[in-house]
Amino acid sequence: MRTTSTLIGAAALVFAVAACGAPSEQASEASEDGQGPLRVGVSPVPHGDILAFIDENLAEEAGLELDIVEIADYNTPNAQLVDGDLDANYFQHRSFLNEWVENGPDADLEYLTDVHIERLGLYSEQVDDVADLPDGAEIAVPNDPANLNRALGILEAEGLITVDPDAGETATEKDITDNPRDLEIRPLEAAQIPRSIADTDAAIVNGNYAIEAGLADEAEVLAWEPEGDDYVEKYANGLVVLAENSDDERIQILADLLHDERVLDYIQETWQGVVLAVDADGEPVE
Structure with missing residues (x-):
């Protein structure tokens, strides 16, 4: 049953x-x-x-x-x-x-x-590669603390930003210390991000929401979150x-x-x- x-x-x-x-x-x-x-x-x-x-x-x-x-x-x-x-x-x-x-x-x-x-993934309907993101690109990220930190980790691993290491697992967009491409990081409620992806240059989406929205069929996955030893x-x-x-x-x-x-x-x-x-x-x- x-x-x-x-x-x-x-x-x-x-x-x-x-x-x-x-x-x-x-x-x-x-x-x-x-x-x-x-x-x-x-x-x-x-x-x-x-x-x-x-x-x-x-x-x-x-x-x-x-x-x-x-x-x-x-x-x-x-x-x-x-x-x-x-x-x-x-x-x-x-x-x-x-x-x-x-x-x-x-x-x-x-x-x-x-x-x-x-997995958290960086998705886009606008570009096919991280390198193609324009300067000043708007990137939606989850606004809850645990997943915001994970999202910033993806952007940092892709060389787009640098995050203050002292912020630890509670890092937010305010802890970004270097943003050479002047990206606009836009925290949103995680469940809302798939519906906003067409209005942004890229978005970091939680796995279950990506599944429900069919993003694997509709958007390009530019990057997955890095897998460390404690992943x-x-x-x-x-x-x-x-x-x-x-x-x-x-x-x-x-x-x-x-x-x-x-x-x-x-x-x-x-x-x-x-x-x-x-x-x-x-x-x-x-």
């Missing part, structure tokens, strides 16, 4: 504390003592699509029954996991989980395994469970299936580099 909620854009993991309420009526639907369907909360794209592929092609053979719940925000999946409404969730990276736990309820949540990375650790989205349930056989089966070669191939063929699968060894699959 695939339960669907309102669709959201889901790559920029913007944090907002949400209090955990009392367990909802859905709590009775979450399995107890490792029995019944494994109820997993996901963001719809690409997380929900990946689990749907597993459900339709691999789960029955592995003896796993999945109940996939698409959730329209970033705080509900952890709250529902704590409340017992879910057996697992798959929508977040480690930094978001750590911040949620630090600022939210007392909860022992475990990040079990990496699954994929939604997976920083930006991979993974499977999260209550620590006490990490040995649940159904959860272990799902963790294995998420790294099955057929799933890795599905991710590669479906999203063609916009989404990178992460294999069982924690390495991105190009």
Whole structure:
């Protein structure tokens, strides 16, 4: 069964504390003592699509029954996991989980395994190469702190700007120390950027929004964000469970299936580099 909620854009993991309420009526639907369907909360794209592929092609053979719940925000999946409404969730990276736990309820949540990375890319409908960007070019970037820093990293890696290294992971356009081509950096809400790409010279777009907007077909990818040694650790989205349930056989089966070669191939063929699968060894699959 695939339960669907309102669709959201889901790559920029913007944090907002949400209090955990009392367990909802859905709590009775979450399995107890490792029995019944494994109820997993996901963001719809690409997380929900990946689990749907597993459900339709691999789960029955592995003896796993999945109940996939698409959730329209970033705080509900952890709250529902704590409340017992879910057996697992798959929508977040480690930094978001750590911040949620630090600022939210007392909860022992475990990040079990990496699954994929939604890459930030520099897209353009105006030029085919970074070198062709004109002086004074307007470049749209996500305005949330985590992804703004990532976006500036792309521009710096392409030699377009220099960012103050002391700004660290909270760098903004105000931390640009050198901008030889006088680029106009235009922070926008991440979800709005695909609709604005025709009005800019280039734009840096989160992977999930690029997928939803079909940018791979409509725009040229000028550059991907650089992959450092900690790329997976920083930006991979993974499977999260209550620590006490990490040995649940159904959860272990799902963790294995998420790294099955057929799933890795599905991710590669479906999203063609916009989404990178992460294999069982924690390495991105190009």
